Amino acid sequence: MNELEIFQELKNRILNSYRDFYPYFQGDWKNFSSKDIRQLIELIEENQKETVSEKWIYTHLKSETNEKLPRKDLLDIFSKFVGVSSWEEFAYQERLKTTQPRVSKKSKKNTNKKKFRKRYFLVLLIPIIGFTVYEWAIHLNKKTILIKNEITKQPVQESEVEVYHLTNDSKKKLKMENSRVEIPNTSDKISIESPYFEEQEIQLSSTVEEIYIKPEDYALVLKRFIESDWDDWEVRKEKLNKILSEDLEVILFLKDELGAEHLNKKEFSEKLILPTQETKKMKILTIETNANKEITFIRIQKS
Structure with missing residues (x-):
């Protein structure tokens, strides 16, 4: 079993571990959306205290085949994500699976009979009771x-x-x-x-x-502006002028890590006065306000 084959198995294990947190995802890497990618990155940051880029996931995990092995430090991060200490240990475990000797059906059958004779009902019952008590204690x-x-x-x-x-x-x-x-x-x-x-x-x-x-009223108003389809652009313009500070600074992060745009009040307002489908995909990351509750700073992710 070569390293690229082992990496394919690691990719499968990553999906299984991701489903532990998001069980409603039942697809494969082809169906892994940009939202799933962001959630996977957040899990890595929370559990491993490490950072992985969206571009790396698109390049190495979403691709159906891999021509070369990714960097070892990233392999270590995702090996830890699936519960193994390092890439070396993960590769060792996978190779060990393919080298373990096979037991003949006849020998395996005889062994199982011997084990069954030695078992008692109480021995089978104890772990079941123990697990039930453990789950009950966690719930309480x-x-x-x-x-x-x-x-x-x-x-x-x-x-x-x-x-x-x-x-x-x-x-x-x-x-x-x-x-x-x-x-x-x-x-x-x-x-x-x-x-x-x-x-x-x-x-x-x-x-x-x-x-x-307690809500930040202007922040919630801005969120509704981004998500809504209001036709009265004059009303939108008037309300935006009220909630946005004159010295507003907006940082708009582009998708796929392609950089960021810096916008002032006028430039940002123009995007929201006549909203597009692209505008609705904006996700607010950070908002800061002044003493008058006017919005002075916004950090937005473009998806």
């Missing part, structure tokens, strides 16, 4: 918290906030589903971060079931 040791908009009292969208579990020496992103986040009971503090809501750290108690976060 967690609590679910609903996150709501402080003004509207409505649940916030998963795409609008990120929640992190804070400990003395780490910060781990928690998964949100249906506006709820599951938090270990041992967690004493969480951080809620968002371009659209005031960021805050919250000290938890056993009685907390809902958390209310």
Whole structure:
């Protein structure tokens, strides 16, 4: 088994590990979208504290065949992502699978009979009970918290906030589903971060079931502008002029790591006054406001 064949197996294992976090993805690398790529990059950053570019994933993982092996440091990163310490260990394990001697059916059948005679019902039952108790204990040791908009009292969208579990020496992103986040009971503090809501750290108690976060009104208005199809361009222009500061600075990151554009208030407003399908694909990463709540800085990713 050569190294390129082993790399193909690593690619399969990467998809399996990705499904552990996003089980609804059931495709292959051909179906791996730009959204999946960004989510995979985030998982690598959170779990490995390493950085991988979208271009590298397009070049080495999404391609159906590979003519040469990628750099070893990237192979090490993805080997760790699938639960192995390094690329060398992963390659060793894969070669070991192909060199293990085969056992004849007759010999294997006799061996299985001998093992079966030695087993007792209690021996089979113990691990089942142990696993059930373990799962039950984990469930009891967690609590679910609903996150709501402080003004509207409505649940916030998963795409609008990120929640992190804070400990003395780490910060781990928690998964949100249906506006709820599951938090270990041992967690004493969480951080809620968002371009659209005031960021805050919250000290938890056993009685907390809902958390209310205060919206950044102008940021949410801007988000609706990007996503909407309003026909009245004069109304859009008037409202944009109100929420955007005169000294606005916008950094627009281009897709596929092709660089970034710097826009001022006039240039950015022109893109939103008459929106296009390209405008709707913009994702707000960061927003900063001044004392008057006017937006002074925006960082946007173009997908």
